[in-house]
Amino acid sequence: MSGAELIALLPVLILALGATALLMAGAWWPRRNTLIGTGVAIALLAALTAGGCPPPVAEVSGMFSSGPYARFFTILWSLLAAMTLLLSPRYGRARRFPAGEYPALVLFAAAGMALLSSASSLVGLLVGLESFTLVLYILIAIDKTCPRGTEAGLKYLVMGIVATGLLGFGIALIYATTGTFHFAEMHQALLEGGKLRPLGLLGWALILCAAGFKVSLVPFHLWTPDVYQGAPAPVTALLSTGSKGAVFAALVALMIGIGRGLEALAPLLWALAAASIILGTLCALRQDNIKRMLAYSSVAHMGYVTIGLLAGGETGRSAVIFYLVVYTLSNLGAFGVLTAFAIQGEEPQNYKDLRGLGYHHPRRGSALAFFLLSLAGIPPTAGFIAKFNIFHAAIKTDHLGIALLGILASLVSLYYYLRPVIVMFLTRERDLCLDRGSASEHTVLGVCLLAVLLLGIYPGPLFDLIALILPS
Amino acid sequence: MTSFPVLTSLLLLPLAGTGLCLLFRRKPDLCRALTLATTLVMLALCAWVFCQQPDAAGWYLREDYPWIERLGARFTLAMDGLSLLMVVLTAFLQVIAVLISWHQKKHPAFFYALLLLMEAGILGVFLASDLLLFYLFWEVMLIPMFFLIGIWGHGRRVYAAVKFFLFTLAGSLLMLLAIIGLYLLHGKQTGDYSFALEALKHTDCGAWEPWLYAGFMLGFLVKVPVVPLHTWLPDAHTVAPAAGSLDLAGLLLKTGVFGILRFAFPLFPQSAAASLPLLAFLALVGLFYAAWCAYIQGDVKRLIAYSSVSHLGVIMLGLAAANVLALEGAILLMLCHGLTTGALFALVSMLRRRTGTRELAKLGGMWQEAPIFSCFFLFFALASLGLPGLANFSGEILVFAGTFQVRPLWGALAVVGVVFAAAYILRMVQELLWGERPAGRPWPDLTTLEVVALAPLVFFTLWLGLYPETFLAHLHLPVKILLEQAAPLVAAHGGLP
Numbered sequence: 011m012s013g014a015e016l017i018a019l020l021p022v023l024i025l026a027l028g029a030t031a032l033l034m035a036g037a038w039w040p041r042r043n044t045l046i047g048t049g050v051a052i053a054l055l056a057a058l059t060a061g062g063c064p065p066p067v068a069e070v071s072g073m074f075s076s077g078p079y080a081r082f083f084t085i086l087w088s089l090l091a092a093m094t095l096l097l098s099p100r101y102g103r104a105r106r107f108p109a110g111e112y113p114a115l116v117l118f119a120a121a122g123m124a125l126l127s128s129a130s131s132l133v134g135l136l137v138g139l140e141s142f143t144l145v146l147y148i149l150i151a152i153d154k155t156c157p158r159g160t161e162a163g164l165k166y167l168v169m170g171i172v173a174t175g176l177l178g179f180g181i182a183l184i185y186a187t188t189g190t191f192h193f194a195e196m197h198q199a200l201l202e203g204g205k206l207r208p209l210g211l212l213g214w215a216l217i218l219c220a221a222g223f224k225v226s227l228v229p230f231h232l233w234t235p236d237v238y239q240g241a242p243a244p245v246t247a248l249l250s251t252g253s254k255g256a257v258f259a260a261l262v263a264l265m266i267g268i269g270r271g272l273e274a275l276a277p278l279l280w281a282l283a284a285a286s287i288i289l290g291t292l293c294a295l296r297q298d299n300i301k302r303m304l305a306y307s308s309v310a311h312m313g314y315v316t317i318g319l320l321a322g323g324e325t326g327r328s329a330v331i332f333y334l335v336v337y338t339l340s341n342l343g344a345f346g347v348l349t350a351f352a353i354q355g356e357e358p359q360n361y362k363d364l365r366g367l368g369y370h371h372p373r374r375g376s377a378l379a380f381f382l383l384s385l386a387g388i389p390p391t392a393g394f395i396a397k398f399n400i401f402h403a404a405i406k407t408d409h410l411g412i413a414l415l416g417i418l419a420s421l422v423s424l425y426y427y428l429r430p431v432i433v434m435f436l437t438r439e440r441d442l443c444l445d446r447g448s449a450s451e452h453t454v455l456g457v458c459l460l461a462v463l464l465l466g467i468y469p470g471p472l473f474d475l476i477a478l479i480l481p482s
Numbered sequence: 483m484t485s486f487p488v489l490t491s492l493l494l495l496p497l498a499g500t501g502l503c504l505l506f507r508r509k510p511d512l513c514r515a516l517t518l519a520t521t522l523v524m525l526a527l528c529a530w531v532f533c534q535q536p537d538a539a540g541w542y543l544r545e546d547y548p549w550i551e552r553l554g555a556r557f558t559l560a561m562d563g564l565s566l567l568m569v570v571l572t573a574f575l576q577v578i579a580v581l582i583s584w585h586q587k588k589h590p591a592f593f594y595a596l597l598l599l600m601e602a603g604i605l606g607v608f609l610a611s612d613l614l615l616f617y618l619f620w621e622v623m624l625i626p627m628f629f630l631i632g633i634w635g636h637g638r639r640v641y642a643a644v645k646f647f648l649f650t651l652a653g654s655l656l657m658l659l660a661i662i663g664l665y666l667l668h669g670k671q672t673g674d675y676s677f678a679l680e681a682l683k684h685t686d687c688g689a690w691e692p693w694l695y696a697g698f699m700l701g702f703l704v705k706v707p708v709v710p711l712h713t714w715l716p717d718a719h720t721v722a723p724a725a726g727s728l729d730l731a732g733l734l735l736k737t738g739v740f741g742i743l744r745f746a747f748p749l750f751p752q753s754a755a756a757s758l759p760l761l762a763f764l765a766l767v768g769l770f771y772a773a774w775c776a777y778i779q780g781d782v783k784r785l786i787a788y789s790s791v792s793h794l795g796v797i798m799l800g801l802a803a804a805n806v807l808a809l810e811g812a813i814l815l816m817l818c819h820g821l822t823t824g825a826l827f828a829l830v831s832m833l834r835r836r837t838g839t840r841e842l843a844k845l846g847g848m849w850q851e852a853p854i855f856s857c858f859f860l861f862f863a864l865a866s867l868g869l870p871g872l873a874n875f876s877g878e879i880l881v882f883a884g885t886f887q888v889r890p891l892w893g894a895l896a897v898v899g900v901v902f903a904a905a906y907i908l909r910m911v912q913e914l915l916w917g918e919r920p921a922g923r924p925w926p927d928l929t930t931l932e933v934v935a936l937a938p939l940v941f942f943t944l945w946l947g948l949y950p951e952t953f954l955a956h957l958h959l960p961v962k963i964l965l966e967q968a969a970p971l972v973a974a975h976g977g978l979p
Contacts, residue, residue, distance in 0.1 A: 383625070398658070470548075
């Protein structure tokens with residue numbers, strides 16, 4: 011690896027080395043808040059470097075790209091890590107998160123996600139995916155005293171290992187067919203004779219299944235509700251946004267040169283999307299626990315994103331990326347509000363714990379309602395523009411059926427997103443107050459709220475940015 | 483014409499008011515004053531526009547800014563005579579809504595903020611000339627109403643609020659689908675992907691036209707509401723607070739009719755023409771069915787809610803007749819209905835505040851108890867019945883005259899509907915104002931503030947009844963343009979009935 015390649019990889023290096031330093035510092039000098047603050051600074055520094063320090067080479071060791079697309083996601087996941095850390099001090103104190111390990115692991119996760127989103131070869135894909143899922147196993151079970159957390163960590167681990175197996179097998183099949191790991195060459199070799207080669211299709215299917223595990227598409231979603239419920243709220247925020255977003259970002263990059271191969275994959279993608287939307291929506295309807303509801307709703311959301319992949323083309327891809335950004339912000343905001351409500355590290359989960367919250371905590375109550383409306387896709391939130399883009403892309407590529415299904419599911423989804431809102435604002439008030447929340451938590455919520463609102467009213471700049479970064 | 487962006491400020495003012503109310507939520511008096519000031523400034527702005535003359539194409543004002551350029555959506559606001567009247571009605575009723583909820587006790591700041599937010603949404607719907615922008619406002623006005631019903635309602639408020647939300651959202655999502663479809667068809671044909679209404683009017687939809695038209699119409703008809711889709715309305719009205727009912731009846735229902743006139747008819751004239759008989763049928767069914775339902779209601783507010791559905795039937799009949807007279811009548815009737823029904827809802831909530839009930843069986847003898855209240859109530863009830871000289875009459879007579887020109891049988895049937903209206907209104911008036919007064923505490927009469935809130939409504943009810951030409955003058959040009967653009971509508975008539 012040359013010096014130029016190291017410089018190109020600098021943002022990820024900052025994250026990883028910074029995380030290592032935090033880990034070391036934590037061993038001798040376990041001050042939680044200082045270390046978390048340093049973690050935030052490191053993440054912001056990585057984001058700044060990714061944005062302000064142009065890479066001297068376009069690709070690192072033929073595995074990772076350092077183009078604008080990769081940089082965009084590096085910035086996004088670094089900022090996500092910073093915001094997750096900002097949500098954590100009070101919560102971490104109550105739950106006695108290990109001082110050094112926690113911020114270090116979050117930064118490692120961000121580094122892994124950034125690597126995954128910049129993968130330009132199948133090996134890079136595997137490395138990126140594994141490096142952040144490994145971290146997440148630990149993060150989910152970081153509270154050793156909480157049996158639910160341990161259970162969730164174990165579940166995620168078992169599912170993750172299956173997914174890794176599938177991914178490895180898929181990559182092996184594609185490599186056996188084409189003799190290359192690199193995306194662009196791979197697509198060319200796979201499409202010899204104008205059609206996707208059978209082994210290639212099998213490889214693709216296995217890779218999609220593995221991705222399906224990670225982003226919890228039906229029928230690979232079974233771990234989702236338990237893990238969401240068991241993991242600490244800030245970790246759930248990271249898990250539900252970054253880990254899924256990074257996988258989709260990698261899939262978008264992977265599918266850029268797919269050409270006619272998309273036709274062969276279309277039935278598979280269609281089935282995954284439709285099943286996820288239907289099952290996610292129906293299961294979410296029955297939940298009385300907001301974390302489980304958000305888990306099932308995220309299954310449905312991943313279905314919507316898959317519609318974008320199915321549509322393909324420039325419109326589909328930009329719709330996917332826009333959706334990912336908006337989904338990340340809204341979901342982070344929703345889990346952020348739950349974190350900010352937590353007393354003694356216990357966030358309110360059941361709907362009955364949310365009763366009348368809108369009056370005792372009007373700002374955070376309204377914020378949660380706003381994020382839920384954004385997830386439901388009601389204007390003027392950004393969620394509407396995001397869904398609109400997806401449906402637009404689907405109808406444009408003649409996938410009218412799945413667009414109709416998506417719109418119908420959005421209507422149904424409104425019911426389960428409204429239930430917490432109703433409980434917060436429309437039911438009789440009660441006296442119990444939750445925590446006031448700390449300034450750093452409020453900052454994160456404010457940033458998310460503002461971003462979701464602005465992107466809902468004036469999404470033009472993000473569209474332009476996405477058009478700029480999307481490799482053609 | 484000035485360069486001052488009047489239309490944009492019409493949207494931004496209430497939004498600013500919303501923000502200020504939320505900011506000063508610990509000072510309810512300040513919020514109330516701010517809200518009233520905002521609505522009054524809005525009304526003044528609207529009055530100023532009302533005195534302007536339109537240009538040759540019928541536009542009073544047009545504003546156009548870039549918005550989401552990659553999708554071809556622009557922030558285009560335009561005001562012709564039709565939207566002018568609707569905007570004036572909105573601004574006017576919103577002042578009344580603030581006045582009648584002056585003594586709001588429960589979370590006042592939040593209440594006023596939502597009221598203003600809804601005003602912004604409704605104005606946006608009336609002004610938007612870009613389909614995506616229109617859809618955005620269409621949904622924005624939904625959320626405040628949901629909370630107004632859900633938080634400040636009485637009785638089964640959550641049920642009613644959710645029902646309202648789901649019904650309207652189901653309709654509007656179909657409309658969204660149709661909007662995307664139309665947008666893509668237009669883009670494929672011309673290469674110009676745009677949501678601009680003027681551009682989309684020239685799209686050749688081919689075999690898709692009936693489907694797109696149906697998508698739009700379902701969105702609008704739920705809001706109107708036309709009879710099989712109306713079940714959310716009585717529930718929503720029954721539980722809604724006074725200002726909520728006023729806005730619901732006076733404004734939200736109008737957005738449906740407005741949408742049909744502004745979007746559905748001009749965009750899909752062929753399908754619209756083909757659907758006119760069905761529309762007329764639904765209108766007549768609604769007219770009679772709702773009147774019949776109104777007659778048997780025991781709850782005054784539910785009765786008025788059904789009477790509202792019945793009146794909307796007359797308005798829809800005017801749209802289905804689709805000639806100059808009937809359309810102008812229908813639009814005029816929208817104004818009249820907004821005033822009279824709004825006033826009746828306000829009166830009913832004043833009644834409930836005094837007596838604690840709205841059940842006709844438990845009420846009676848108001849005329850001796852509260853003569854000023856009874857006077858107002860009788861006045862608006864008679865206006866709602868269609869007494870000549872008062873507001874509703876002028877609109878109804880135009881609709882009937884217009885309908886007679888094209889489909890005499892429909893017109894004849896509709897006139898019979900007025901008898902039904904007389905039946906339920908007179909029953910309500912008789913049981914409420916006369917009859918036996920139940921024993922109990924005396925009921926105080928209207929306060930000065932309440933009289934002040936109602937007096938402007940009386941004034942305009944008389945004005946609309948006696949000299950509607952002031953308002954009709956603004957309608958001649960837009961209706962003419964509409965009928966020119968949707969030529970097949972006119973050609974659709976021929977033969978009887």
